[in-house]
Amino acid sequence: MFPLTVNRLSLALYVDKRGMAQLLKMMKAVRVHKFGGPEVLKTETIPIPSIKHNKVLIHVRAAGINPADTYIRSGGYGLLPELPAILGKDVAGEVEEVGETVKNFKKGQRVFAELQERNGGYAEYVACPEDNVFPLAHRLTFAQGAGLYIPYVTAYRGLVTKCKAKAGQLLLVHGASGAVGVAAVQLAKSLGLTVVGTAGSSEGLELVKKVGADHVFNHRTDGYLEGAVKTVGKFDIIFENLSNVNLGADLTVMNKNASIAIVGCRGTVEINPRLIMQAEATVHGVFLYNSTSEERQAAIDNLLEGIAKGWVNPVVAKEYKFEEAPQAHHDIIHTKGATGRLVLTP
Incomplete structure (x- = not known):
């Protein structure tokens, strides 16, 4: 050559x-x-x-x-x-x-x-x-x-397609300072949810607050979930970016009929299914490429609308x-x- x-x-x-x-x-x-x-x-x-x-x-x-x-x-x-x-x-x-x-x-x-x-x-x-x-x-x-595409379409599939998010609900975004977490916070605020976001550093917490979260907690601090529940109550939706670490604890802070969207996992986790039974909760696995053409188009339409309206800001x-x-x-x-x-x- x-x-x-x-x-x-x-x-x-x-x-x-x-x-x-x-x-x-x-x-x-x-x-x-x-x-x-x-x-x-x-x-x-x-x-x-x-x-x-x-x-x-x-x-x-x-x-x-x-x-x-x-x-x-x-x-x-x-x-x-x-x-x-x-x-x-x-x-x-x-x-x-x-x-x-x-x-x-x-x-x-x-x-x-x-x-x-x-x-x-x-x-x-x-x-x-x-x-x-x-x-x-x-x-x-x-x-x-x-x-734009992967973070915001993933956030839409988890929050809207799977968890049917609607105004007034209380959302926990576990790992809100990453690209998908930021997208989830911005999408949720555009829909009228109250958002609690977690991050693992002071810079991450500042970012999560800046992109719209109503409350922020450091997930490296002991007792942070208990502190979150004491501040806002139990959660209607949990958007989970690292389920192999957090899923077991997520099940302890769910409201009745809560939904969990699992969008990230790096291994196995031990959970107590009784907690899902007691809350009659639903745990959704989220895999973007299982979307139907209609679901994909709805997510794209939401993304393009968000860009036009200004709330989409990676x-x-x-x-x-x-x-x-x-x-x-x-x-x-x-x-x-x-x-x-x-x-x-x-």
């Missing part, structure tokens, strides 16, 4: 099986060739994906990092991609090219997108079906745009370069207190 730089695009000369020289447009991407620790994330140069029909080629300016990315990378996720794989489900950037049947987007337009299983966002360019691409408001940065904690992807994957799991979204930039 002999890379060249022409109009932002890298070009490479190679010889195909027929012995003929070909010129490929190349890009930088972070790929996984085997499952394992953060060190398996490798920055490489690969061909830019081609597009046709209903596909949109996006010049990626920022790619969101989700905890699920680390589970996939390690091989500990229910749905694993074929290798080599590019991780990442959220991107924001500019339209580079559109297929011949694309009607709603044009070159240069600011967009954010949700990516398919085999088309990850840790790359300079991604190809995406038009139905998975959405306009990015100018008031939001590209880094914020990379924190918080970006830190930006990393592609070459720093291993450090980013370490940090998202081992941080002592989340303060928003982590993103990769080319």
